Structures are given as C-alpha cells and as structure tokens.
Amino acid sequence: MTTVHDGEPGAVTTTASRPRPRRAHPLLVFLAKRLTITAGLLLGVTVVTFALVNVVPGDPVTANLSDQALNDPATVAAFREKWGLDQPLWAQYFQYLGNLLTGDLGISQQTGRSVLDDLVRYVPATMELAIPTMVLALLIGTGIGMLAAVRNGRFTDQLVRVGALLGLSTPPFWLSLVVLYVFFYKLGLAPSGGRLSTAFSPPPTVTGMYTVDAALAGQWDVAWDAAQHLVLPVLVLTSLTVALLVRFVRSAMLEVLQQDYIRAAYAKGLPARVVLRRHLLRAGLVPVVTVSGLAFASLLSGTVLVESIFGWPGLGQYAYRSATALDLPSILGVSLFVALVYTLVNLTVDLLYGLIDPRIRLS
Amino acid sequence: MTTIAPDPVAPDPKVDRALSRRRWLGRLRGGSTRPVWRQPVTLAALVILGGWLLVAIFAPLIAPYDPLAQSPDAYASPSAAHWFGTDSLGRDILSRVIHGARLSIPLALAIVSLALLVGGLLGLLAGYLGRLADEALMRLTDLVFAFPQIILAMAVTAAFGPNTRNAVLALVIVSWPVYARVIRSAVISMRGDDYLNAARLLGVGPVKALRRDVLPNSIGPAIVLATLELGNAVLLLAALSFLGLGPRPPAAEWGSMVALGSQDLSMWWVSVFPGLAILTVVMAFNVLGDALRDRLDPRYAKGR
Amino acid sequence: MSSLLRISDVQVEYRSRGNGRVRAVAGVSLDVAPGQIVGLVGESGCGKSSLARVAVGLTPPSAGEVSFAGRPITPLGWRRRPETEIGLQMVFQNPYASLNPRRTIGAQLLDGVPATVTGAARNARVVELLDRVGMPAEAADRYPHQFSGGQRQRLAIARALAPQPRMIIADEPVTALDASSQAQVVNLLVGLVRELDMGMLFISHDLALVHEIADVTAVMYLGRIVETAPTRELWRDPRHPYTRALIDAVPQIGPTPRLPATLAGEVPDPANAPTGCRFRPRCAHAFAPCGDQPPTLDLGGRSAACWLNDPATASAAVASH
Amino acid sequence: MAPLLDVDSLAVTLPGPRGPLPILHDVSLTVDEGELVGIAGESGCGKSLTAQTLLGLLPPGATVSGSARFAGTDLLGLDQRGWQRVRGAGIAMVFQDPTAALHPMLTIGRQLTEHMRVHLRMDRRAANRRAVELLDQVRIPDPERALRSYPHQFSGGMRQRAAIAIALAARPRLLIADEPTTALDVTVQAGILALLDRLRAETGLAVAFITHDLGVLSALTTRGYVFYAGRVVETGPTGELLTAPTHPYTAALLGARPHGTQAVGTLRPIPGGPPAPGQAPPGCPFQPRCGYAEPACGTSPPPLTPAGEHRSVACVVRPHLEVAAR
Amino acid sequence: AGGGGGNASGGSGATTLTVNTSFVLKTLDPGRVYEATGLTAVHALYDTLLTFEGSDVSKPVPALAESYEVSPDAKTFTFKLRQGVKFSDGSPLTADDVVFSLNRLKNIKASPAVTVSELSVSKTDDSTVVVTSATANPNVPVVLSMPSTAVINSKVAQENGAKDGEDAAQGDTAQQYLDTNSIGSGPYVLKSYEPESQVVLEANPDYWGDKPKFDRVVLRNMDVQTQKLTMQRAEANEISLDISGKLLEGMPSTLQTSGVQDTVYFLFLNADPAVSAVTADVKFNQALRAAIDYQGIAALYGQGAAPGAGLVAPAFPGALPEGEASTRDVAKAKALLAEAGLTNPKVKFSYPAITYKGVDLGTVATKVQGDVAEAGITLELNPQPLTTFLDEMRGGKMAMGFTPQSLNYPVADSLINNMAPGQPTALRSGWTVDRADAAVVAAGKKVTETLDLAARATAMQEWQRLMNQSSPYIVLASNSSTVVATADLTGADYTAAGWQVDVAAVGRK
Ligand SMILES: Nc1ncnc2c1ncn2[C@@H]1O[C@H](COP(=O)(O)OP(=O)(O)OP(=O)(O)O)[C@@H](O)[C@H]1O
Ligand SMILES: Nc1ncnc2c1ncn2[C@@H]1O[C@H](COP(=O)(O)OP(=O)(O)OP(=O)(O)O)[C@@H](O)[C@H]1O
C-alpha cells in the first residue's frame, strides 16, 4: 500500500548493526515540515484573496456607506482614510501581514467588529452543524458502506448504492428547500430556521454552541430547543455527507475484501462478524479517514448554501456576506480560518493514518 | 478410483443448497462483470441521459411554449395547459426546464473539459519535470483545495461579474487541481514504468515520450474522473446560479429557477421541477461515471 | 580480453522516508566482454536491479563509474540518449509493464530502428526483428494485451534488438514466467546473444538457470559481489560460504525426498547492513577477521571476497575451529 | 484406514462472462494422516482452486460437484457454522504471498491467537503461551517480542513462518500450503521446507503442498499429483514420478527445467501453452502440445488409470510405449 | 417536536414579541445606523427630540422636546426639553447630551451624517437647545425625528470612546460599545446583538413614557420565503416586515396587515451620449416609457402596489395622484423609435441581484425586458452583486439601470437634492444641467425655495410632471411596505418614518 519501512529492529538479527546517527524525533521533523508548508499556504491564501478582492470592480466604500452618504465626498474620504483604502495596494497588503503576525486580523468593515471576534462568534455556530453532521455521517456512512460492500451486488447493496447516488446528486440548496417545505411548512415537525426560538435567550457562552452551552448551564429547555433547530440543517448536510462517505467506504471495503488477508481470516475459521469487525474495518479505516478529510471540506462548502436557507448565523453566511460586501478583512479572516482548518484536518488525517496503520507509524 | 462426475453445469440440489448457504461469503469477492445493458441502474442512467440529450437537442420542438414568453397567468399550478405550472412571470416551467437542458449539459461539459485540459497539461508538466515545477504545482493545488469550492467560485464570479462565461471560468478555476493531481501522480508512477524506460533507452526523446508513452497512459484515470465530475459540475453551476452568480436572466437555468421558486415555497412547483431536472441529470452523469470507472480503471474493474 | 561493459566501484544509495539512506549497492565492480554472458545471482533485495539500472544509465550512481565500449555512460536525465549508448540495451523483468499497452508492437519496435533506416526498409526491419524472436509479422499490428507473458517477453527482446545493440542487460527476464515459457525465452535470448556476438549481463535469482547459460557467474549479497568465477568452477568449487549455501539450497530432483540445506538467520535489510563482512552474522565459518570487510581476492581467473581465501587469515580460522 | 482427506470426482465451474466456465474436472485425490502430498502443475491449472474448494472459499457463483470428505465430514454439504469449525481447526491454509496474507495492521500476536481462542476456547493468557511456543517452533527469534510486532517488521521468510504458525495455531489435522515458497528466495525456501517436514514428523500433521517447482516437490513430498488444465494427469510416489515420468506432460515439464548442462538449447520448452478454461480440446487436454499424440487422443479425455504400483496416469499412449520399450 | 416559528412562550413567563425581517445589520450606533432593521431597533432604544406617531408621517410630534419653535426664515429651531427624563442607567438626560449627540452625529461623518451636515447645535440653558441650519430648511423637525439623531448618554459614550469634535471621524471609537450596549432613554434596552441573526430588546423599566406591552422584542433575521411560511403557522406575538405584494397571497385571513406605499422603483437611462448614444436619445427615453406595461408590473408586485406615477411615493406629501400613472402605448413607442431612427436598439440593463422588501428585482427586470421587446427594444439583462452595481452606477458609466428607492426621512424634498439635474445622483446618469430641460431645472429650484410645506408639496408635483417628460428616470411602480402581524396584536402599523414599525407601540388585544 504505502511505503513499507524495512529495517525495523524486529527483523534484524544481526548483532553488529551500525549505530544510527542521532536525528531529531521523526514526529518533530514531520510537524516542523508541515508547519512550514501551512505557513506558506496561509500566505498564499492571503495573496489570492487580496488579489481577488482588488480585481473586483466593486469598491468597499460603496458597499459600506449609504447611498446618500456616498454623495458626500467628506464622508467617503473619511471612510477611506479610516480603513486605509487610500494607501497603495502593496502597502495595504503588508500592513495587513504585519498585523496578522501580531494576531490582529483587522476590523470587519461591515460589522465594525474585529474579525477575530466575528470568527469567534460564527465559527461555533457552524461547528454546531458540522460536528454532529460529521459524527453522524461517519457512523452511518461507515456502517452502511461496509454493509453494502459485504452484500456486494445484492439487494441491500443496490439499495445503498442508489441511495448514495441520490444523496450525491441532490442539489443541497434544493434539498434544504424541500425539507423546509415538508418538515416545517407541511408537517410542522421542525422549526424553520435560526438557532433558537425567540422565546429563549442564548445560554451563557462557553463553547459558543448553544446545545452544549445550554446543557452546561443546566438550561435543558434551551438545549432542547436549540437541538430542534439543528435537526433540519443537520439532516440536509448529513444526507449529503453520508452519500459521499458511503460510496467511498463501499469501494474501499470492496478493495479490502479482495485482499488475501481477509481470505486468510476466513480460512482460520473466524466467524464472519469477527472478520468484518476486526479485519475488514481496521483496514478499511485508512481510506475512510482520507475521505473524511475530503468530506469535511465539502461540508464547509455545503454550509454556505444551507446556512443561508436556514438562516443559520454561521461561517458560511458570514463568508457569503463578506464576499458580497467586498469586506477584505473578513474575507481574509474566513479564508485563513478555513485554510487553517483544512491543513489541520489534513494533519489529523495523516496522524490518524499512523495510528491505524503501523506501517506508516512515525515513531 | 474415480467415476465420471455428473455434468458440472447441471443443477445438483445438494450443491445448490451448499452454495446458497455460502453465497454471502462468495459475494465477498465481488459480483458481476455483466454488460452495461444487464445492469439496471446503468441502463436507467443511460436512458435518462439519452433522454435529456434528446430534450436538449430538440428543445424548441418539444417545449410547448417559448421559455421566455411571459403571460399574465402567473403562478398557475400544474394543469393540462401547463404541466409543470408557471412561475411568477407566467412563464411555462415545463418549457423552461426543457430549455434548461441546453444550458446545463453543454456548460457542464465545457467546464469539465476545460478543467481537464488545464489541469491535465499542468499535471503532465509537473509530473514530468518534477522537482521545482512539481512542488509549485502541488502547493498551488493545495491552495485551491484550501478554499471551500463554492466560496472560491463565488468570489471569482463576484470578482469578474456574474455571467455564463465567468461562472464557467470560476468553476474551471476551482476544479482543475483534481485533474492536475490525478495526471501528475499517474505520470510520476509511470516515470518508473519500464516501457517508458525502454523507449528512452532506445533513444526516444523526451517530448515524444511524453506524447506517446506518458500521456495516453495517464489520461485514462483523468477521463474517468472527468465523467464522474460532470455531475458535480452541473451541481456547482446550479449552486452558483442559485446564488445569482450564473447565467444571466432570463436564461432558463435550473439553479436560478429553483432560486426563483424559493421566493415563495408555497408555490412548490416553481422550484421542485427544475430541482428534479438537476437531480436526474446529475444522477445519470454519476452512474455513467461509475460505470466507466468500473470498466476502464482496472483497480475497480477487478472482480466487481 | 577487453571489456565491453565495465562497472567500477559503483554505489547506489536511496533516500527513503524515515530510514535515511539505504545503500542498495555498496561498491560493485564487474566486467562483461563482447560475446560473453555474465550471470548475476543473488537474493531478492540484494541490489541487482539497482545495479542494472545504473549500468544502462537509467539512474545515476552515487559513486563509481560505468563505461560502455570505453566511453562513460552518462546518466539519462530528461534528455535524449546519445547515439553511442544506444548499443547498450535492457530487457526488463515484468513483461506486463515493459510494453506500452496503448501502442502497437510495430510502433514500439520502430522506436528502436535507427533513423538511418528509412522508408519501406523500416517496416522490413520490424518484420525481421519479429521473425528473429519467432513471432509472426502480423504481431506488429497488435497490442501487447493480445499476447501471453512469454510472447511479450519475446517481443520485448525484439525491441531491445532493434537498434542492433552490442550488449544487453537482462534483469530477471524470465522470473515472471512459467517453466515452459522460461525455457523458450532463455533459449531465444542465449541463442541470439551467441549468434550476434553480443555481450549479456543476465540477472537472476535462479542459480540453476544461470548455471545453465552463463559463462561467468557473479554472486551478489547485500549490495556487494562476494564471488565471481567461471560458472562451472563456481558451481563445482565455490570459494565463498554464501555461494556454497546458495548452491546447497537449490532443491534437487531425486528418487527420494532430500531437503535442501538451510542457511541460518534472516536476510538483513540494506539500511541496517552489518559491519565488516556482510555475510558474517549468517556464516558458519565466521571468525575474528570477519569484523573487517574482506577484500576481493584475485584467485586466478576468479575472485572471492572472503577472508577464508586469504592464506594469512585462513590458517587462523583452522586454528580457532 | 480411510484417508484423512478424500476428494472424489471433484468438478468446479466458475462464472464467466459468457456462462459458467468449467475449471476443475474429475479431480480425485487423497491425503493420509501425517502424509506430505505434493500437487504440481503449470500456472492456471487449478491448484489454488482445489485448495479454495476444500476450504469453502470459492468465488461467488461457483458450482461444485463430486465429493470431498475430510475426517468423515462431507465438506461440500457444510453450512456456514460447519465451515467455521472445519477451517483452521480441521484444515488450515498457508497462502502463496505471506505479505498479502497477513493483516498489515494487526499484530502477529493477535493474528496468531484470535482463532485459537475461538477454536480451542483458550483464554488470553493460555493463547499467548501457546503463541510463544508456536513462534518458537517455527524458529522465530524472540517470540515474546514478535507477538507485539506487525508483519512489516518481519522479513519475508519470517512472515511466511509466522503465517505457518498461524495456520497451525488451532491444531489442524491437514495443512494446505498453496505455493508457500514461490515468493521466497531459495535459501529462505529451504528453511520453510525443513520446517514443514519437521512439523509433519513431530506432530503428525498432514500436508498438501502445492507448487509449480518440481525440485521442491521432489525434495519435500512423498506422493505427488500432477495437474494439467484442471485435471489430475499423473500421480504416484514423488521420487518415481519425477525420475521416471509416465505422462508426456510430466516428462515435458521436467525437460523444461535447467539441468546444469551448459549448452545452448538444452532447456526444452513445451510448445504452445495450456488451454484457457473452457477452451480445452475435446480429447486429452495436452494432446495439442504432445509429441506422442495419436488420433485416439482427440476423442475424449483419458481417465486416470492405474499404471503400476501406487501410480496412475491419464494417458492412453505413453504407458504402452513404455511397456513396449521395456 | 418544535412549534412553528418558535413563538412558544418562554420559560421565564415574559412576553416576547418576535419581529421577523430579512436584514443586513452593521451597527446599532445611532450615529452610524442606516439600515432599516437598525433604525427599528435604535428607535426603540433611544429617544429623539421629536418623533412621528403611528403611521402618520405628516407632522412630527414632541418626544424629548416638549415643544419647539421655528424661525420664519426656517433657519433657527428652538427646542424645549422635557424634564425628568432619565437614561436607562438612571442618570438624567440633559441638554448637553443632546448637543453632544447631534455634534457627534455630524462629525463622525458616517452614513447618516449627511442629513445634519448643515446643522449646528447649541444649548441656551439646561432645558433649551437651539439648532440652526446654514440654509433655509423647513424639514429640520423631520430630520430631528430620525433615529440617527437619537440622544445618547454623553458621559457613558465618552467613557467608551465617543467624540463629538471636528476630528471625531477618526477619533470616535464608540461603535463597538454602542453595538452591544444601549445608552439611551427609549422604551427598550439592548439585551443582545447578533448582527447575523437577531437583536434582542428588553423593556426599560424606568421609561418615562407609556410602558411597552412586551417585555422582550426579538428582531430576527429571516429570509422572506421563510417569513411567509412562518407567518402561515404563527399563532401569536409575531410580526413580519418583508411579506408584501405577491407574497401576501394565500396568507391566512386571520393575520392582519398594515401597509404604506413608500417605495418607488424606477429605471434610469444614461443621458451622456458618450456612455450610450441610445439611452441619451430623448426619443428613445420616451419610447421606452411608452413600451412598459405599468399595470402589469404593478400586478407583478401584487397587493399594495400601484403603477408608477412620480418619483415621490404615495405615502409622502407631494406625490402625484394615482390617476396620473404612466400608461403603455406600444404603437407610440414604435413610432418614437422610428422617429429617432433606431431599429432594434440594444441596451445593457443593469440591476442589483437582490430581493428588496420581498421583491426580486430580477423578476421585475425580466418583465420590463419582456415588455419592451414587443416594441422592438432589446434589453440585455445584467444582474450584479449589489456592491458591484452601486459601484458601477456611481461611476456614471451605466447605460441603463434599475433600482428601488426609499427616502432617508419622510420628506420628499431630498429627491431634489439628489435627482434634479446636476445633483449627485443625476450626475451618475450623466444628467448635467446642460443636458436637462431648463423647465425642469427651474421647477426644482422652485421647490427648494418654497418654505411653506403645503406649497412645497404642490411644487413638488409640478417638478415630477416635468421629470416624467424628459428626465432619465422612469418610475415603474410604487409598492407598499407591509407589516404582517398575528391577529392578537394591536398597533402593529407600518410607518414610512424609517423605523418600519414602532415596536414599543405594539400591544395585545
Ligand atoms: N527507489 C528506491 N527507493 C528506496 N529504496 C529502494 C529503491 N529501489 C530499491 N530500493 C531498495 O534497495 C535494495 C535493492 O533493491 P533492488 O531492486 O536493486 O534489488 P534486487 O536485487 O533487484 O531485488 P529483486 O530480486 O527483488 O528484484 C532493496 O532493499 C530495496 O528495498
Ligand atoms: N475468481 C475467478 N473467476 C474466474 N476465474 C478464475 C477465478 N479464480 C481463478 N480463475 C481461473 O481458474 C483457473 C485456475 O486458477 P488457479 O488459481 O486455481 O490456478 P493455479 O494452478 O493456482 O495457478 P498459479 O500457479 O498461477 O497459482 C485459472 O484459469 C484462472 O484464470
């Protein structure tokens, strides 16, 4: 599969193997390398975003001042000066980078708050959607994918494949509208949107996720209400993510099922459930981990559309609004955050590999 | 010592029993290599896609109304006159859905082939040149991957102005890296392949080798991927249109039709039918991509 | 006898993830004369392929030099191979990977036909080459997948012959084949080499096969050549304990079951090679001097790298046993 | 005494793109307790399929006829639970490629003990004790540590020995070894052969050893079967079989081997290749490649008929020639 | 499972009024606020000198000022402050606070500053404040009713970075504080501010006026389509602000609606031949006017809309009567085009791709495109993100555009300052004084010179009639803004005053 490391001590019976030169712990080397790459990536993100926003024919002044205020040169000039828009582009860029190094992401033009504050506010909302989605999707996706692989070609498999196909082929925005129509409008089974009924006040902020915070504060009615608001968006996001996972898990598991070691496990007389649970699952997890990273990325994409339909005040909506308002500090902040998440997810995936697969274990 | 065995093909009840008990195990090693027309799902997809292609080609002949013609009969629910109802401007939704095929399908093809072209070329060069070129390409693809697809596409379209061309451009920008990576890794894995080595040992120059030995053998997985991505392209295009960043109105684009319908959900037909159109086309593309992959990619074809 | 291919003191190192450097070939010298078949045997992973690839210039050596017909081989980068080196060709191990699946056999053979041959003569050459390897002319229009493994290997040989090489390096050309196809391909290859008076470096891990065809046999162990000798002599009187062990491990057909002799220990990993004589940990004769790497001792027409062959130390061995 | 394994008239078909493909025809073989039996033949002749049939591991859609009895059990009538009892504890298997047959992400210890605990109902400690003994038995140094190792930390030979230890863990009575040394070097192969021979001698294990190397067959086994195109073409004591082959195919196989004569063209290849499954000629499957073929060979496949003491051969021509020659 | 819009009464027993509206909210700082939802909130949090009551926007009524006097030249305005008014923190509201607030508004130069740029303020004693205008302006009382002129607690504001000096544009840093804290004397105080999702107000227990009926008001961000679904299921205590026109169809009859036609949608054509020779052609302008199906467009908007008459929405003094609405005459349009020598003229028609008060501008633009096509005019639709649109429009290079317009404060005269020839907005369409009809210029001047409000309204009508003949602006329709409320509520009236609905006035039956 992947690189096979020879030279593990167990294999060598020689008494006189050469002592190896002392090197930094491989994990440290690995992390250092990844960190460098991440830093480069983030720098790239700032360049791309900066360039893109400045290619846009729109002017942030227009986006942020009232129509009549725009007719007043003094107001416009004041705005430009305040946000440094009167400086040359490169100066703006380097100033931004300089501030970034001190942890200052700048102040959002549209909300007037520090971008960091905004992120702190919106990220938990998105996480409140993403975490349950990911957990559900992983559980369901792995289970169903494995089932389909084992039942390869039979009715269950066909059903799962068609289901996954449907999930993958459904436009997320359309699905959101459909569930909204059915579950809220027709059946009244779920609230229409938002994070909390207006009758409740958000719980004291700890994690920023209402369900968790409310539970921590012992406000069970609030937690229950917040959980109800999660249902529809999570349903939509989960159905899409599950579809992605199922397809992948199924083919990954099928591949594993062809391996000699699975046949060998059967040949040992192990009951099927043991073979599946212990041998198949373990080996199939490696690709599952890979695709979870991918699924997470596509989940973040999905939230843009889903959040806007369910009025979910999360990162997706923030990104959308920042983009349409040409609010550079916010766009950069979101991009940086997402890129950071992306690299972190990748790093986690790589570390998980090592955990699952001893052949690529680092230490 | 031995006797002639019964005809091995003839059904033997005992064998059948043993086999049926064992079938679950047998299935483990994979099922059919049946031809496409024996696989109901693939067949259905082919029929659906063929149908859509016909619809796209003959749209003006099939559509009962002019897709742009407005009428005072706004928000008419589905009826004999308007099978799919009408929208807020009294336009016939059936006709618009039919004409929508003329946009979505060719545009998806354009997006995917452009992305394949760009990504393929870059991937080929990076894989072949290696070192710095390769590193640069990988970092560039990383960069694109670091943005959620739809957000980047949104930003690009917003930056260059929303219209068909820019939507296609944006989607090409967000989707070329996959092809670049696939081709690159195919090329890299092939750099060690002996037929390439053999050709080079015979004195074949690098450009010729690239064209004759590298490209034809690395393009396969990319083409399979491209087929699988066609559905995704339809979806992304629809999403951009839904956000108002796709083809300009009054074009009958499915995503923007869903968006129009979303303004008043109680008129469910306005968004349901274009949504179903997207669904079926994307599904057909996906099934077809799968079938092609099973067929062409030995990794998947094996015992499946 | 002047040598056609001269490999002198070649080293190959790989940089592998996590393991640092792996010295797959640790200083090998080998000569092949025109018309001579040199067999190179050794266990899996001992560095045979690495050596072969360096010898044709596919990879650069990390030290040492290879020369062909008196000229040094320049490692092939992303450039065209110089004319002077095209006389050195290679046949690869895996017949399924060494032909481009998407081009006709004819097109692939034409790659090697020199540019000086033009027009109809080019196609005639292809037919001639196919004929040489016992394949019909129609094969030119077909694709590799339409042939069996043995046939493909014959086609690969035809391709290697196309530029009329003077020397062929065959890296385990028959390992992937059935006994019967093996016999066909080996017969063909040896016949052609003899007929065209080429030199051949025949790499294999099958000692019996090398015994059958090679004039000279070199035995490789863990990146080093431990013994080189005319094949008959080597087989009759191996001077290195490893050669002995290798010969004894070949199962023989006899009227009663007789198990081949076993060799103690495991094949070490080149990343972790023992110091001194690399065979020392598995050697029944290991003694004090083996802590130092033995020199390759010239034993008159043959050579071996074992302290037992050094009169000065050998007596000590006798004394200690 | 009835043989431990008695396969009679076994025929297997596999599903093909154009209907079922007959792969094995009329295969009969026996293995006695404590016996080392060899099965040889060219690639694709059905050796592995025979092994898979005996373990109930056939691909989906396969049909089986004939009979296969193991220690009194009718293998072909077994249900899932029945197979679970037979596999590992009755018949165990060693695969060709030790790297592929060991789970790369589970420790050797785990792979070694999990079925012990199922079949022998051992607790963890007892199983570990036995595991250490087994690893010691197959000469893996430092067994305690080896238990905690992963397959990739072993060399090829060690992996195959570990695989053998795994196969032996649940005390099977028959070990089917499907080309267990083909992927290995000769020196390593020698070790494995010695190990199998020792295990047979020490524990009374019966071994069915599949190989395509006649040298290995001769060196290890006492009785052999030669397969060609899904049929047994010749059987008998290995020594006799290989020093005095009766079937033209056995003779031809031997002729294609190097025999150290050092002259061009001494390897005698068999012309042509074996028929693809389902495309065998109507008569003797070897007839198109056979130097002794007579018109009689083209009518129906010759049955395996006794030819001398303990020997049988499926040829209508050659035995008579030999008789004539004597 | 959960109830419809989440209007189940909360655990605390407090009564909550939910206001659904689709908003983009940038700030609740009175000195900076200009989006509708911000105005709704600020109006509930702060008091202004004067205010409007209910949906009547004809005359300001006393609020913090008990009474006021206007000098005859309409330049000096003297306000007598109400006594005993306390801020929500208990400190008394003084004339200093008024002066500080108005100066800050003027000097931080944020969006609403334009309305007070000509005003200066001073106090004569602790209960008297004098506002002077540089030019005669009878509308100052209206301006001082607007939420942006709200009086903030100057002490607390200064503690949190507020400045009122000349340099306040750079020096004022109070926005962050004011976004999350209210320091006014209004009926409500700010409980929480989540600009993407909701603003929560809580009743101010020490309010000097009538106590509000609801303990809590939640302004909740909600898409229009969801608002409709929500209101269809809503039972009590719920209001929606964006459901209007077409969307009102099919709503349960139990709901009450209150609407005012305060929005006007108009097209503009660039008068600069360098930008577009076609649109600069007056004949084309008139042909286009004749080609549009105004009735149809009003029907497209639905309930509460009317075909376009003049630039002033019917809600305000000076609007043209409905009978003067433009009418369609395709034949005339064709004739005009022929006269102008234009065959198949083609124009790029830009508009922001947004939904404004429940109206999708794209749909309207498409309707216009369809209408004029019958007269042989081809419009190439060019939807743009709002910012891009505004930007391009400001650049003055847009050949033809479409935009809604609402007034900053409920007096139509500001239109003259912007849309009369040579004024900033007019210049965006290349409409210089030179290119304009002299009569239009004169009519505009006459409006600003008339100080009597009634006379002003008449002059305004005259101006609009002239505008309809030759200005670059073609008014398509006027549309109602609507408050949809559950049956149990009272006082849920839409007001054109800017704050949409006075949440403090909403009660229960
Ligand atoms: N590209 C590479 N990177 C790192 N290590 C390599 C690489 N290629 C070969 N090696 C290592 O170098 C050693 C020699 O490999 P080589 O392929 O030359 O052996 P070989 O004798 O040809 O073996 P075989 O009989 O299996 O073909 C092995 O230990 C192998 O793992
Ligand atoms: N799953 C399968 N589906 C179809 N045909 C198969 C399958 N597995 C094996 N066969 C065919 O059955 C025949 C016998 O295969 P088998 O693996 O038993 O040969 P073998 O004698 O073990 O060969 P080798 O020496 O290469 O291992 C071959 O022709 C092979 O192509």
Ligand SMILES: [Mg+2]
């Ligand atoms: Mg090799």
Ligand SMILES: [Mg+2]
């Ligand atoms: Mg086999």
